[in-house]
Structures are given as C-alpha cells and as structure tokens.
Amino acid sequence: MNQTSLSPAEVKVVWQQACAQLELELSRAVYNTWITSNPLTAVTFSQPNQADCVISCPTAFHASNLKKNLSDQLGSTLSNIIGKQAQVSFKVGTPVTSQPQSAAALDQQPARPFSSVSPRVEDLFSESTLQMTALDRAAVAARQAGLRPDFSFENFAVSTTNEMAHAAATAVSQKPGIAYNPLFLYGGVGVGKTHLMHAIGNNILHNHPDNTLIYCTGEEFTNQIVSAIQTKRAIKFKEKYRSTQVLLIDDIQFIAGKNAVQEEFFHTFNALTQQARQIVLTSDRPPQEIHLLEDRLRSRFEAGLMIDIQQPTFELRTAILLIKAKASQLPLSMDMAQLIASKVDSARKIEGVIKLIRSAVEFQRRQLDAELIEDVLKTEANHRPTQLKVTPQDVLRAVANHYHVKQTALKGKRRVKSLVTARHVAMYLFKEELQLSLVEIGRWFSNRDHTTALHAVRKIEREILRDTQIQRDVSALRMSLTAVSR
Amino acid sequence: MKLTVLQENLYPALRTALKAISSRPPLPILNSFLLKAEKKEISIAATDLYLGMTALIAGVVEQTGRALVPAKLFTESVRSLPVGKLELELNDNTLHVSHPAGKIKIQCQPSAEFPEFPSPDGQQFQLEPQLVKDIDHYVSFSVSQDLTRQVLTTLLFKPTKQGLQVVGTDGFRLSVLTLADTALRFEDGQSVLVPARAFNEISSILKISHSGDKTNSPQDESSQATAGDELVRLVVSDQLKHIFFMVPNLEVSARIVEGQYPPYNKIIPKSFELETTLEVAELVDQVSRALVFARRSSNIVTWQFSDDELKISAQADGQGVFDGRVPLGSKVKAPVKIAFNGRYLHDLLARLNSDTVWFGMNDSLKPVMFKEPGNSNFQHVIMPFRLND
Known part of the structure; x- marks a missing residue:
C-alpha cells in the first residue's frame, strides 16, 4: 500500500465501522454527545505502520474532553479497523451536525413570516434591499464623480459607425481593468465619445458601487495639477489619482504640449495600468495626430484599444432623435424624425433641436407637426453657432493639406477624381463658411462658371447627409478652420 | 468538602x-x-x-x-x-x-x-470596562435572539481602516460602533464573531458591580465590588476556535461562531433625501405613547413628516388611535410617510445619551439611519415597514 491518505469516501467507511463498534461499548448519551458529533474527517499515513487520524470537534469543550476521556478507546478502535497503529488528534472545526440543521432552518424561513412581531418588514439584508441601496450608492458615487445619469448604455443609439466603440465600452464597463486597458475613443464633435465614457462610469458604479472613480476633462486635470503645485499639495493629488480604480479623462488632447502635465499623467498612467486599473480616454483625433504629445504617451495610448467613432449616419441620427425625443417625452413620429435627421448633421445639434421643439410645444402650445419642425429648423439654421473668421486662402490651405494635394492643383483645371472631391469641398466651404457669392467662388477656381460652383455646393450638401467620408472630411476641416479662425 | x-x-x-x-x-x-x-x-x-x-x-x-x-x-x-x-x-x-x-x-x-473546560491560550487582550459597556449599550440590543440564524446572534468584531467596528443586527435593524483607538487588534486583521450571549454575561457582571459601588452595604466587600474598574481580559484562541472573557469573579468562554456575516456595510445608506434633528426626550415620550396602541397591532408606528412637524401615530385595530406631534428644527422639502416597528424605535431612542438625535431617510421603503450628533462612531439603521396604503 503506497497510499499516503484515505479518500473522503474511505474515511467515511472507516468511521461508520468505528461508530458501530463504539455504539455497543458506550452508553447512548455518551455516544451521541462525544462520538456522533465528532466525526473522523481525515486519515493520513506519514509512516509505514502508523495512521494519523483527525477527529473534527464542534467546540473546544468536545476536543479537550475527547482527548482526556476517549482518546485511547478511539485509538484502539480505529487501529483495529485500519490495521495500523492509529494516532488520534482532535481539531476544532466547522460543526458538522448542526450544519444541516441550520441549513434546513434557513430553507424553511421563506415559508413562515420572518418575524411574528413584524409581518411586513423586509429583511435588512434581503436581495431587494441590497439592490436598492446599491443603486442609491451608485447614484451618489456617480453624482460625486460628475457623471451624467442620462448618459447610459440604454439610451445610446448604436449603428455601424459606432458599434465597435459601443461593444468595447460595454466590455470595459463589465470587466474594468481586464477587457481593454486603456480604451481610447476618438472622433469628431457630437459623435458620442463623452456619452460612452459616462456610460462606462455609470455602469461600473452600478455593478460595484464602492469602486473609486475619477472623471475629469483633460483641462480639469491640467488645472488640478497647476493648483496642486501652487498650493504645495502635489502629494495629495498624486495619491488621489494613483489610488483610483477607474480613471476617465475626456479630451485628453488638451494635455498635449504641456510638459509637466504630460509627465504627471505618464506616471499616473503607469501606476494605474500596473495595478490593472481601468483607464478610458477620449480625444477628437487619434494619438498619432495629437501634436506635441510625448512619444512615450502616444505609444502607451496606442498599446490599448483605439476606436474611431464616426459621424452618425442618417439612420443613426434618426434613431438618436427618437431616443432623445422619448427621453424628453415628445411624441415624435418616424417621418418627423427623418425630416429632422436629413437636415441636422451632428448628434449634439439634435439635442438642441429637440429642446427647441419641446419649448415650442410647451410654452407656445404649438402642435407637433412637420410645419413646426420646419420652423424650428429654419431658426436653428439662422442660429449658426459661430462664424468662422478665415480668409479664402486659409480654406484653400486647409483643404489642400487635408486631401494631400497642392493648392495650385486644387484651383487648377484638372479633373482627377480625388482633386474633384477636394475642389467641391473647398467650394462648399467657400459658400457655407465664407458666404462668398457663386460668381466669386468660380473666380477663385480658375474662373469657373457660377453654375459649376452651384453644382459643387449642392452636390456636397446632398452627400454630406449620406456619405460618412464626406461628413468626416467636412467636420475635420471645420475643426481645423476653427483653430485658425480669428 | x-x-x-x-x-x-x-x-x-x-x-x-x-x-x-x-x-x-x-x-x-x-x-x-x-x-x-x-x-x-x-x-x-x-x-x-x-x-x-x-x-x-x-x-x-x-x-x-x-x-x-x-x-x-x-x-x-x-x-x-x-x-x-x-x-x-x-x-x-x-x-x-x-x-x-x-x-x-x-x-x-x-x-x-463533568467535562473539562478548555484552557485559555491564544491572543491576549485587555478591554477597558468602558469599551465593554459601550458595546453593550450601543450594539448588543440589536443582536438577534433567533437561534435558527446563528450568525445574527453574534457580535461582529471587524478591523477596518477607521478602527475596530463592532456590529450587531437581527436582520431588521443594525448597530455599528466604530472604536477608533483601541488596543484590540486581532492577528492578521481577522474578524471574530463573538456569541452575544457570552459577551452579555460579562457586561452584566460589570453593570452589577458598577451599580453595586454606590448601593452596596460596606459588609459586602467581595471581589464583585472592584470588578467595575478592572480590565476585562480577553483571550482568542484560533486553534480551539474559542473566546474567553475574564473578570475577577467570572470567566465566560464560548465557541467562536464561524459563518458569513451579512454584508452590513452595503445596506448603510450614504445619502439622504430627508435629514433632520429631533429632540430625544420628546421623541421617546411620543413613541412610548404610540407604542401603547401599536403593541396591540404588530407594533406599527407611523411617522409623517410635513412642513416643520413630525406626526407620530399608531392604532390598535378597532380599539383606538394615538396621534402625537414633534416639532422639527427645519422644514422638510416634501411630505413623507414611513412606518416602523415601534419597539425598535423605542429600544434605540431610550438608550441614546445625547439630547438630540439625527435622522436621515430616503423613501418609505428604504432603510433609515439614526445617529447621535457629535458621536460619529455610532450608526443605527432600521428597516421600515412596508405600508399597504
């Protein structure tokens, strides 16, 4: 026999045989108290002719008295059965006999009211109470972190342009620190980066209300460092950021070019990723396009999952409209939603339009119909946010850079496809952003006819609603123009 | 002999x-x-x-x-x-x-x-009598008597960042006492479930001898008289899973309970829709009056907050009703109604040492919290009744 121990089943057999013998030798009360509630739980063979037997006792009382009174008797009985010299030891362990009893008692509990005195009091530790308080705590934690409660996964419309980002964000929120770390979301304005980031935060807190979470924008991060250094509380700042379990930073591109801030962020980033703490970042462009971003940071961002969120398509805009309308309790029909979606290009503007419609319905008591929507969209069009103050040369330079073509080619007569699109976009921007007349536009492009310019503008206007590539190009160009705008 | x-x-x-x-x-x-x-x-x-x-x-x-x-x-x-x-x-x-x-x-x-008693060897501690009295005063009354849920018949001693937390609950109310500076630190930061029965015997001995100091006749100068000021010796034996409490004239030992203590930290509310401070003396009186009637029907005592007033009411089915009012220090935002087991309220309020009590709640189905102003170490949570109407 090379066995070093007996299996639980064998131990059980040995114990049954021992019990049968001891029951005959001892009085009933002694047998019940000292034998049945103190079973043999393990037998090991450390030496060839010796069996080490462990008896589990419910309390120290049982252990010390068994040792004192019944040790020899147990030893000889077990020696006979196992066929080796038995060394008996006594260990206080989980009470075996009382266990099934209490389990049975627990099972019975739902059947009878919890307490005869208070028949309708919910148990403090019932599933529903735990859940309720967990929700409350999550809400408090989210509020403290500055997360918007309405930015959740439930009211995030998904289509081909953002389904990757949505899937990654969901995965991250379910397994923070494990799924994708860091998660880097980028895309133009109003595509839903911030919405997804808030949704990740909200969902993590929902599942783990006690997690610590920091949400801030790149600008707030910068300001906090500056003030921490000024007030000599840099240590506190470091402790706060390096001990958090989840770090969400919106518009991280803001820290580019600020060396001290990048340095601090670099160390924070390393400290957190080493402990498998989740980091989520958003930016308006991919890391490789963020100028003045330190290489070590860029490579770290690129090591995570980078996902591009594109401008919403027509269908997605319609879906977003319907979701937002439902949230603000506007009974918007599919036709009306499509009408708006065809006229409005960014998701953020959709929010504004919904608010306008809602105020018109609520305060002016107007009927919600196509006419109202037309009116609202008209005023919305007049309310063009900020006028870009750029020269035609600026536009030409930006477009040429964007499409990687020469300015002269852009203005020239060649009609290669890539040039044509760029030229059309440039004409569109001349019309939209600079409000030049069609004749003037024609003059900028090798004295083309004003109808050519009209055709170009109309073509882009049409395509911008359907073609995501054009949309992205135009919004990227607008952004770079805003940057040079005076 | x-x-x-x-x-x-x-x-x-x-x-x-x-x-x-x-x-x-x-x-x-x-x-x-x-x-x-x-x-x-x-x-x-x-x-x-x-x-x-x-x-x-x-x-x-x-x-x-x-x-x-x-x-x-x-x-x-x-x-x-x-x-x-x-x-x-x-x-x-x-x-x-x-x-x-x-x-x-x-x-x-x-x-x-007669069975031999286990000998006390293990981690040794000395407890201030005041600490034992505090635990008895603030926590023990919340512990369950229901032997079918053995874990709830214990006092949980749990080391936390804030200090040692002593917790008691019967599943409907919860007391948490945080002791910031205490020498009681179990090895490896472990938690210990102490049978409340054993603890109560020690604390009642301390109580008897303490009151005995003042009233006892001089002839009765047994060891009892001095026990009130003596340290309580505590031995925790990991191996025997046994805990020993010793004062000069009494030794109590018990099996440490093993099991999963309910996640008490998770049900302590962190934010409140309604927060107010109430006069304890007035509140105890009104709750006692309400209890006269409530006792005859499941102990239900209803609290209605409106404006700057708390209405406390109770009824005995078909026999009579009680309505009492307690003024509030400040106005409440919106009227709320909540019902409690009046006995739980009375148990708590009658033992508070402060003149006022802080009360915080969210809605009528969620746990509420009581605190003594100026004593951040004690938290008491009560689960309200579910109202039918």
Missing part, C-alpha cells in the same frame, strides 16, 4: 451560572453545576459544551472537594432561603445545606464525569 458562604453571595453566582445550562442538554450531567471548593476559592461551573461559565464565590473553605449538583434544584432552593450564612457539606454524594431557616439535602453525581 465543607464550606461556609453567604446566601447573598452564593445566589447571584448560581443565577449567573444557570445561564450556561441548556434546556435540553446532550448529556444528563450537563444539567449540573460543578461546585469546587479549593484552598483559596469556591467556584461554580456550568456548560452546554458551547458556552462555559465559571463564577467565583467568596466564602470560607474548611475542607476542599468537588460536587456535581443539579443546577436548577440547587439554584431554586438557595433562592428560597433568606439571606445569611449557609453551611455546605458533601457526604456520600449528598450535599447538605444548613441554614437557620432549614436543612436541605441534594443528591449529587460523581464529579469526575
């Missing part, structure tokens, strides 16, 4: 030790006390194999010895005697008790069969 004791010393010791006697003991001999007369001390020991108690009695020993005396019979017979000297003598397994009022003979059993 032959000894002389005073009835007024013997009876309290017997009464205490009787608490360790089970109503249905696994062995017949566990219905007995072990009466031990040794050179310097007389002791009474009792156990149900889970809880063990040894009480010391002041007296004079003429001849040492041991006897196994039927616990209930002995206690009742000693209680029936008037105060005064008792002579106890064991002859042929019969205990003779002589008192001027009468003679008692009690049949005893051979003492050798």
Whole structure:
C-alpha cells in the first residue's frame, strides 16, 4: 500500500465501522454527545505502520474532553479497523451536525413570516434591499464623480459607425481593468465619445458601487495639477489619482504640449495600468495626430484599444432623435424624425433641436407637426453657432493639406477624381463658411462658371447627409478652420 | 468538602451560572453545576459544551472537594432561603445545606464525569470596562435572539481602516460602533464573531458591580465590588476556535461562531433625501405613547413628516388611535410617510445619551439611519415597514 491518505469516501467507511463498534461499548448519551458529533474527517499515513487520524470537534469543550476521556478507546478502535497503529488528534472545526440543521432552518424561513412581531418588514439584508441601496450608492458615487445619469448604455443609439466603440465600452464597463486597458475613443464633435465614457462610469458604479472613480476633462486635470503645485499639495493629488480604480479623462488632447502635465499623467498612467486599473480616454483625433504629445504617451495610448467613432449616419441620427425625443417625452413620429435627421448633421445639434421643439410645444402650445419642425429648423439654421473668421486662402490651405494635394492643383483645371472631391469641398466651404457669392467662388477656381460652383455646393450638401467620408472630411476641416479662425 | 458562604453571595453566582445550562442538554450531567471548593476559592461551573461559565464565590473553605449538583434544584432552593450564612457539606454524594431557616439535602453525581473546560491560550487582550459597556449599550440590543440564524446572534468584531467596528443586527435593524483607538487588534486583521450571549454575561457582571459601588452595604466587600474598574481580559484562541472573557469573579468562554456575516456595510445608506434633528426626550415620550396602541397591532408606528412637524401615530385595530406631534428644527422639502416597528424605535431612542438625535431617510421603503450628533462612531439603521396604503 503506497497510499499516503484515505479518500473522503474511505474515511467515511472507516468511521461508520468505528461508530458501530463504539455504539455497543458506550452508553447512548455518551455516544451521541462525544462520538456522533465528532466525526473522523481525515486519515493520513506519514509512516509505514502508523495512521494519523483527525477527529473534527464542534467546540473546544468536545476536543479537550475527547482527548482526556476517549482518546485511547478511539485509538484502539480505529487501529483495529485500519490495521495500523492509529494516532488520534482532535481539531476544532466547522460543526458538522448542526450544519444541516441550520441549513434546513434557513430553507424553511421563506415559508413562515420572518418575524411574528413584524409581518411586513423586509429583511435588512434581503436581495431587494441590497439592490436598492446599491443603486442609491451608485447614484451618489456617480453624482460625486460628475457623471451624467442620462448618459447610459440604454439610451445610446448604436449603428455601424459606432458599434465597435459601443461593444468595447460595454466590455470595459463589465470587466474594468481586464477587457481593454486603456480604451481610447476618438472622433469628431457630437459623435458620442463623452456619452460612452459616462456610460462606462455609470455602469461600473452600478455593478460595484464602492469602486473609486475619477472623471475629469483633460483641462480639469491640467488645472488640478497647476493648483496642486501652487498650493504645495502635489502629494495629495498624486495619491488621489494613483489610488483610483477607474480613471476617465475626456479630451485628453488638451494635455498635449504641456510638459509637466504630460509627465504627471505618464506616471499616473503607469501606476494605474500596473495595478490593472481601468483607464478610458477620449480625444477628437487619434494619438498619432495629437501634436506635441510625448512619444512615450502616444505609444502607451496606442498599446490599448483605439476606436474611431464616426459621424452618425442618417439612420443613426434618426434613431438618436427618437431616443432623445422619448427621453424628453415628445411624441415624435418616424417621418418627423427623418425630416429632422436629413437636415441636422451632428448628434449634439439634435439635442438642441429637440429642446427647441419641446419649448415650442410647451410654452407656445404649438402642435407637433412637420410645419413646426420646419420652423424650428429654419431658426436653428439662422442660429449658426459661430462664424468662422478665415480668409479664402486659409480654406484653400486647409483643404489642400487635408486631401494631400497642392493648392495650385486644387484651383487648377484638372479633373482627377480625388482633386474633384477636394475642389467641391473647398467650394462648399467657400459658400457655407465664407458666404462668398457663386460668381466669386468660380473666380477663385480658375474662373469657373457660377453654375459649376452651384453644382459643387449642392452636390456636397446632398452627400454630406449620406456619405460618412464626406461628413468626416467636412467636420475635420471645420475643426481645423476653427483653430485658425480669428 | 465543607464550606461556609453567604446566601447573598452564593445566589447571584448560581443565577449567573444557570445561564450556561441548556434546556435540553446532550448529556444528563450537563444539567449540573460543578461546585469546587479549593484552598483559596469556591467556584461554580456550568456548560452546554458551547458556552462555559465559571463564577467565583467568596466564602470560607474548611475542607476542599468537588460536587456535581443539579443546577436548577440547587439554584431554586438557595433562592428560597433568606439571606445569611449557609453551611455546605458533601457526604456520600449528598450535599447538605444548613441554614437557620432549614436543612436541605441534594443528591449529587460523581464529579469526575463533568467535562473539562478548555484552557485559555491564544491572543491576549485587555478591554477597558468602558469599551465593554459601550458595546453593550450601543450594539448588543440589536443582536438577534433567533437561534435558527446563528450568525445574527453574534457580535461582529471587524478591523477596518477607521478602527475596530463592532456590529450587531437581527436582520431588521443594525448597530455599528466604530472604536477608533483601541488596543484590540486581532492577528492578521481577522474578524471574530463573538456569541452575544457570552459577551452579555460579562457586561452584566460589570453593570452589577458598577451599580453595586454606590448601593452596596460596606459588609459586602467581595471581589464583585472592584470588578467595575478592572480590565476585562480577553483571550482568542484560533486553534480551539474559542473566546474567553475574564473578570475577577467570572470567566465566560464560548465557541467562536464561524459563518458569513451579512454584508452590513452595503445596506448603510450614504445619502439622504430627508435629514433632520429631533429632540430625544420628546421623541421617546411620543413613541412610548404610540407604542401603547401599536403593541396591540404588530407594533406599527407611523411617522409623517410635513412642513416643520413630525406626526407620530399608531392604532390598535378597532380599539383606538394615538396621534402625537414633534416639532422639527427645519422644514422638510416634501411630505413623507414611513412606518416602523415601534419597539425598535423605542429600544434605540431610550438608550441614546445625547439630547438630540439625527435622522436621515430616503423613501418609505428604504432603510433609515439614526445617529447621535457629535458621536460619529455610532450608526443605527432600521428597516421600515412596508405600508399597504
């Protein structure tokens, strides 16, 4: 026999045989108290002719008295059965006999009211109470972190342009620190980066209300460092950021070019990723396009999952409209939603339009119909946010850079496809952003006819609603123009 | 065995030790006390194999010895005697008790069969009597009496970042006392579930001797009188899974309970829709009045907050109603109605040391919290009744 121990089943057999013998030798009360509630739980063979037997006792009382009174008797009985010299030891362990009893008692509990005195009091530790308080705590934690409660996964419309980002964000929120770390979301304005980031935060807190979470924008991060250094509380700042379990930073591109801030962020980033703490970042462009971003940071961002969120398509805009309308309790029909979606290009503007419609319905008591929507969209069009103050040369330079073509080619007569699109976009921007007349536009492009310019503008206007590539190009160009705008 | 004791010393010791006697003991001999007369001390020991108690009695020993005396019979017979000297003598397994009022003979059993008590070795601590009293005052009353949920019959001692937390709950209310500076630190930051029964015996002994300081007659200068100021010795044995409490005239030991304590931290609310501060004295009076009626129907006491007033009401089905009002320090944002088990309210309010009590709630189905202003160490949570209307 090379066995070093007996299996639980064998131990059980040995114990049954021992019990049968001891029951005959001892009085009933002694047998019940000292034998049945103190079973043999393990037998090991450390030496060839010796069996080490462990008896589990419910309390120290049982252990010390068994040792004192019944040790020899147990030893000889077990020696006979196992066929080796038995060394008996006594260990206080989980009470075996009382266990099934209490389990049975627990099972019975739902059947009878919890307490005869208070028949309708919910148990403090019932599933529903735990859940309720967990929700409350999550809400408090989210509020403290500055997360918007309405930015959740439930009211995030998904289509081909953002389904990757949505899937990654969901995965991250379910397994923070494990799924994708860091998660880097980028895309133009109003595509839903911030919405997804808030949704990740909200969902993590929902599942783990006690997690610590920091949400801030790149600008707030910068300001906090500056003030921490000024007030000599840099240590506190470091402790706060390096001990958090989840770090969400919106518009991280803001820290580019600020060396001290990048340095601090670099160390924070390393400290957190080493402990498998989740980091989520958003930016308006991919890391490789963020100028003045330190290489070590860029490579770290690129090591995570980078996902591009594109401008919403027509269908997605319609879906977003319907979701937002439902949230603000506007009974918007599919036709009306499509009408708006065809006229409005960014998701953020959709929010504004919904608010306008809602105020018109609520305060002016107007009927919600196509006419109202037309009116609202008209005023919305007049309310063009900020006028870009750029020269035609600026536009030409930006477009040429964007499409990687020469300015002269852009203005020239060649009609290669890539040039044509760029030229059309440039004409569109001349019309939209600079409000030049069609004749003037024609003059900028090798004295083309004003109808050519009209055709170009109309073509882009049409395509911008359907073609995501054009949309992205135009919004990227607008952004770079805003940057040079005076 | 032959000894002389005073009835007024013997009876309290017997009464205490009787608490360790089970109503249905696994062995017949566990219905007995072990009466031990040794050179310097007389002791009474009792156990149900889970809880063990040894009480010391002041007296004079003429001849040492041991006897196994039927616990209930002995206690009742000693209680029936008037105060005064008792002579106890064991002859042929019969205990003779002589008192001027009468003679008692009690049949005893051979003492050798009485189980041996586990010896206290393990982590050693000293507890300030004040700490024991605080735990008793703020936490013990919340502990469950329901033996089917054994974990809830214990006091949880849990080390946390804020300090040692002592927790008690019966599943409907919860007390958490945080002790910031205490020497009580278990090895490896472990939590210990102490049977509340064992703890209560120690704290009641401290209470008796404390009040005894003022009222006792000078002749009764037994060791009891000094116990109120003595440190409580605590031994936690990991190996035996046993905990020992020791004061000069009593030793209580019990099996440490093993099990999963409910996630109490998770149900303590962190934010409140309604927060207010109330006068304790006024509140206790009104709740007591409401309880007169509430007691006749499931203890339901309703609180209605509106404007700057709290209306406390209760009704006894078809017999009568009570309505009382307590002014609030500040106006509430929106009127709320919530119902409690009035007994829970009274248990808590009657023991508060402060003049005012802080109350915070969210909605009528969520747990509410009570605190003593100026005492951030104590938190009490009560689960409200579900109202039908």
